[in-house]
Structure formats: structure tokens, C-alpha cells
Amino acid sequence: MPTSAVAAPTVPRSRVLLAAGAGHFVEWFDMGIYGTLSTIIAANFFAKGDPTAALLSTFAIFAAGFVVRPLGGLFFGPLADRVGRQKVLALVVLITSGSTFLIGVLPTYATAGVLAPILLVLARLVQGFACGGETSSAVTLLFEYAKPNRRASLTSFSDVFGFAAFVVGSGLALLLTTTLGDGTMQDWGWRLPFLLALPLGLAGLVLRMKLEETPEFRDLEAKDAVAESPFQETFRTGRLAMLTLAGLIVLKGVAHWTLQTFMTSYLTDTLHFSAVAGFTAATVCMAVIAVTVPMMGALSDRIGRKPLLIVGSAGYVVLSWPMLWLMSLGSAPLAVLAMVVLGLFIAAYDGAIGATMAELFPPRIRSGAIAIPYNIAVSLFGGTAPYIATWLIAATGHPLSPAYYIMLAGAIALVTVLRSVRETAGPRARG
Numbered sequence: 001m002p003t004s005a006v007a008a009p010t011v012p013r014s015r016v017l018l019a020a021g022a023g024h025f026v027e028w029f030d031m032g033i034y035g036t037l038s039t040i041i042a043a044n045f046f047a048k049g050d051p052t053a054a055l056l057s058t059f060a061i062f063a064a065g066f067v068v069r070p071l072g073g074l075f076f077g078p079l080a081d082r083v084g085r086q087k088v089l090a091l092v093v094l095i096t097s098g099s100t101f102l103i104g105v106l107p108t109y110a111t112a113g114v115l116a117p118i119l120l121v122l123a124r125l126v127q128g129f130a131c132g133g134e135t136s137s138a139v140t141l142l143f144e145y146a147k148p149n150r151r152a153s154l155t156s157f158s159d160v161f162g163f164a165a166f167v168v169g170s171g172l173a174l175l176l177t178t179t180l181g182d183g184t185m186q187d188w189g190w191r192l193p194f195l196l197a198l199p200l201g202l203a204g205l206v207l208r209m210k211l212e213e214t215p216e217f218r219d220l221e222a223k224d225a226v227a228e229s230p231f232q233e234t235f236r237t238g239r240l241a242m243l244t245l246a247g248l249i250v251l252k253g254v255a256h257w258t259l260q261t262f263m264t265s266y267l268t269d270t271l272h273f274s275a276v277a278g279f280t281a282a283t284v285c286m287a288v289i290a291v292t293v294p295m296m297g298a299l300s301d302r303i304g305r306k307p308l309l310i311v312g313s314a315g316y317v318v319l320s321w322p323m324l325w326l327m328s329l330g331s332a333p334l335a336v337l338a339m340v341v342l343g344l345f346i347a348a349y350d351g352a353i354g355a356t357m358a359e360l361f362p363p364r365i366r367s368g369a370i371a372i373p374y375n376i377a378v379s380l381f382g383g384t385a386p387y388i389a390t391w392l393i394a395a396t397g398h399p400l401s402p403a404y405y406i407m408l409a410g411a412i413a414l415v416t417v418l419r420s421v422r423e424t425a426g427p428r429a430r431g
Helices: 013-036 038-045 051-067 069-083 085-105 115-131 134-145 148-155 157-189 191-195 197-209 215-222 230-237 239-270 275-303 306-327 332-359 366-382 385-396 402-420 426-430
Strands: none
Touching: 013 038, 013 085, 013 115, 013 134, 013 148, 013 157, 013 191, 013 197, 013 239, 038 051, 038 115, 038 157, 038 239, 051 069, 051 115, 051 239, 051 366, 051 385, 069 085, 069 115, 069 134, 069 230, 069 366, 085 115, 085 134, 085 191, 085 197, 115 134, 134 148, 134 157, 134 215, 134 332, 134 366, 148 157, 148 275, 148 332, 157 191, 157 275, 157 332, 191 197, 230 239, 230 366, 239 275, 239 306, 239 332, 239 366, 239 385, 239 402, 275 306, 275 332, 306 332, 306 402, 332 366, 385 402
16 A cells, blocks of 8 residues: 655664564574473472473463464554554563563472463463554565565664574574583473573664654654554555455465474474474574565565565465474484475565565554454464464374374465465556
8 A cells, every 4th residue: 555755764674673683683583492392391390290291281382472472563553643653562572571581480399389381371371462563564664664675675674683583592592402411400400591682672673663664654743744543544444455455464474483482492392303303493584584585575575565475375285294294304414404395485485574564554553453463363373373283183193193283273374375466566556
């Protein structure tokens, strides 16, 4: 959809990327480290006994953080349309980093009994609520600072920093495991990544507080055109576009959180790779995605959004099962290769999805109209993905069964792209 006339950006592109990206890095480092260390968390916060039940409980608590994300989206998304993107981004990074730090100091089951998982749930709920305002505000901020022919290039960096955070988190888990040993890691070493959240969050807060508001939002303010009730206006004028966005985000949620959280435990617990091999595969995959997403963003600005969205979603429909089969052969190099192939398809999808989301809505309601369907779809499909994948294996006894859930997500996204997405960039949009 067309955007309003805007003032020329007065902030260097590097400063915008650093402020939005640094905070985004903190947010997803905080969220991702929980999934990366899920097996260790299961051992520390639940009674000894059935390790599968403990892991399912851990993933259930992981999903609990996503349950409240729609509430966070309903609160923070329209708030960013009313008071500005920069202010909301500063607030959410502070809340998320504080709640993640809290996880690092919680007592374990051996110390506090059932109180330990209860406190873990509360910390995850606060963390998830704040994250409900992160992606929509960050994508909106980057989009509104970008030149018209560079929108996908700039918005794709939200995913670059997000995946970089998982590289650091997974790499840190690998480093700690190899240097401290499994015993020490199980005992207290797992706490260290969570404790890092506080200084990282404070750094992100400082960077975001120093950033100016976006040109488009300042233009709305200058024209006295900021929505007085963005929540109501969003549902009155953006309902159909929000349904389209929800369909697109199904794959993003499932693919992201399967690769970022489930695959490490899948490789170690189901396919019996070593912890080092599991962390290595995850780290390499996330690194490849982080490097290739901006390339895909630049390609999307040249050829359009739909070709990349089609390639990404169709790739998951066709190759999810073959790649999980490749992992099941027991070869660490083949497992890394399979993870990278799946990662390249989500990189193609992510290269275009940020700009696609923002181009669906006008600036008056953009942040809220993204936040609401985005967080609902991610909560229903992404937050539950590790739990569903683990449950499918336990229920069917078939180690490749998670592939069918991933393929379903790819099919939903592909149908949505083909039926509901209008091209907004590239030659077809200009023609």
C-alpha cells in the first residue's frame, strides 16, 4: 500500500541498523538461548525420571512464553503507532533482558521443588509479553527509514541480527560445553548465557534511546495525523491484510523455531548425536542464514517479493522430509548440510517477508497491524513447534514425523503467497 510523503532521513543508515539491530540481537539471544539449552533446563527444573516428559515440559514452558505474545502485540503494536516506534523498542528490550537475567538466577528443582518450574513459567511469560512488541516495531522502524528501492535490504537486517543472536547463543553453548564439560554445564554453566542478558539489554537500551523517531512517524506528527485510536482503526481498515499476514507468518514461525530450538535436542536426544555435534550443526546453520538473508533482501528489491516467498515456502514443502532423512543417517557432516539447506530456504523467505509485511499497511496503523497477526500466528504455530515436533516423535515412534508439520506450514504459506499477495517491488510492481 502507498505510504505518506516523508521527510528525508537525517540519521545515518549504519546508526539505524545498529540501534534496531542491537536491540533485536538482545531480544532473540534472550529467547533463543532457552531453546538451545532446553535439554539442560529440563534436567534442572523438573523431577528426575522420564527425560522425554521433562523435555516436553520444558518445551511447554517455552510455548507458554508465546501464549502471551499476542497480548504483547495487542499492547505494544498500537502503542508504537500512537507514541512512536523508538520509545516502544527501548521499553521492550529492557523488559525482555531483565526477565531473561532472572532465569539465570532462579533456583532449580533440587533446591526449590515445584516452585522452580513455576518461577520459570512466570519469567517466560514476562519475556514473551515484551517480545510481542519487538519484531513489528523493529521492522516498521527499519522500513520507514529505508529508501523505496532498498526496503527489503534494510528490513532483512532484523532477521540478520536475530539469527546472529542464535549463532552467538548456540556458539556460546558449544564453547561452554567444550571448556567446562557436561557435568559443570549441567550444574551451573548453563546460567552464564542468561546472566549476560542484563548487560546486553542495557547496551541495547542506550542505543535505542539515542535514536530519532522514524521519518514517516515524524511526518504524521507534523501533519497532526497520528491515529488517535490505532487499535480500532487497525481492525476497521486492515482486517483482510492482517489475515494475509497471518498466513505468511505460519511458515516463518514454524521454520524459525524448529531450526533454532528443536533441532539441537532432535539431533542429540532423537538421533543420538553428541552435544557438540548438535550445537555445531545449529551454529553453522544460523551463521549461513545470517549471511545470506541480506543477499536475499537485496535480490527481493530487484526482482520482487513473491519469487522469494514462493521459493522459500515451496522449498519446505518439497525438501523437509528428505533433509530430516539425511540427518537420520548418522553422519554429522550430512546433518550440517541438511540444516544448511533448510536454512537457505528460510533465508530466501526472510529476505522478502519484512518489506512484504510493512507494505501491506499504511503508516498510521503499520506497527499494530503487523504485531497483532504476527504474534498470533507465531504463538499458535512457532511457539508450539518444538513441543509438537517432540510429541509427534513420541506418539508415532517415527523420527521423521516432524517433517510433516513443517511441510504443512510451507503449504499454508505457499497458498497464501499465490492467492493473496500482490507484488509490491521489482519489475512487475513497476510495470
